[in-house]
């Protein structure tokens with residue numbers, strides 16, 4: 001991960017706390033609000049409009065009206081791209097303040113928000129702006145005297161539901177392809193982290209993206225989220241979050257045959273062979289799990305280490321953990337901030353207990369840091385076996401499980417012994433071994449001698465219960481289009 005010179009962080013201004021519907025900033029119809037909390041201090045940052053069914057109905061109406069009668073899906077595609085680039089430019093111009101807002105609401109270190117999250121937001125929007133005028137159909141050589149061709153059309157009104165771990169980036173991953181395709185959007189941000197999404201909507205309006213194209217309704221999942229999923233006028237739901245929530249959504253959306261894409265959780269295997277560049281592998285394995293407080297869907301949470309180097313790898317990761325700067329996320333030297341909320345904190349501490357109960361050894365961490373804020377020590381378990389709860393379940397926190405292996409064939413089987421299939425990584429100097437592992441592992445992304453390398457052009461998504469469909473790249477765009485076949489008698 002690149003590092004930058006420390007900066008003086010501007011105090012983030014809270015400018016938007018209402019729903020953004022049809023270009024207007026409006027309180028929720030019920031007048032209700034909810035608190036969004038600073039995870040570093042446990043203090044309330046502000047109250048945000050608590051949208052529910054009535055607000056979702058109004059937002060879907062605005063999105064439908066814009067899609068059916070407005071100019072977004074009809075304007076020259078190149079002009080859509082120009083407006084998207086303008087949004088990217090405005091975000092880039094406010095990158096420091098947006099990063100600070102993200103840190104305030106989510107607790108992630110400001111240096112990560114500035115060098116990772118927000119630059120990736122800008123890059124994603126620019127990447128998809130470039131696609132806007134390159135969405136092409138094909139001509140098809142059918143039998144007979146006909147001209148047959150396909151058109152790729154926007155899927156329509158899309159409901160987008162995102163989690164709290166990368167609030168701005170998840171919004172960009174969803175807005176980028178939807179906007180390029182000409183769709184209109186109703187987004188429900190996570191209740192823990194609504195602030196950057198609302199600020200980005202303000203910048204979209206400033207960029208000149210027409211009213212009704214992007215609508216944002218903050219609120220809770222079982223109310224606002226469920227209303228969006230059940231709405232008959234929504235053509236597609238794009239969801240990122242937990243597997244259990246995805247299953248509820250899949251059942252609810254069956255009624256209206258909505259298009260669905262899911263980006264879900266993981267329990268990703270990260271494999272270090274004895275022939276790896278150990279300096280790079282150990283630093284990479286540490287980053288793979290502890291980045292973003294361990295709250296990454298693709299976290300390398302099952303670290304498989306070949307037996308001959310096991311001791312060295314464990315010792316060196318433990319050393320990293322003991323000197324890992326955990327603390328105030330606004331301190332530019334901090335590498336690990338607080339977990340996002342009390343519920344996450346409690347869940348992580350419960351898994352630390354499970355690890356101990358199931359017989360693993362807690363080499364570092366396992367405790368709370370300080371008495372204010374949801375901080376957890378970087379935690380490392382060894383002696384972990386495949387059946388333990390810490391090796392099977394997604395913990396979504398700074399808890400690394402190290403598993404030993406000796407036999408390479410058995411390793412692949414063990415790596416695949418999970419219902420998830422989001423990501424995997426392998427560290428080795430043997431290129432053929434790396435390719436063999438990449439071919440055999442059941443995961444949507446495989447990193448070789450690196451981890452968490454993301455690019456807007458490279459598709460990302462899960463095998464098995466880690467999701468359906470792909471985000472990013474051309475595949476991510478395709479999920480926001482319908483293909484129409486036109487046949488003309490000549």
Ligand code: NAD
Pocket residue numbers: 161162163164165166188189190191219220221222224225226229240241242243245246248249262263264265266296297298394396422461462466467
């Ligand atoms: P979550 O499923 O609890 O919440 C995600 C979103 O769904 C929130 O906006 C929430 O309000 C909403 N929601 C909750 N119940 C709902 C319902 N009944 N109907 C409609 N919407 C509802 O997940 P989370 O705890 O916010 O996020 C963590 C999860 O997200 C982890 O499993 C993580 O792996 C996953 N994730 C996946 C990716 C990916 O790209 N694969 C990226 C980031 C996070």
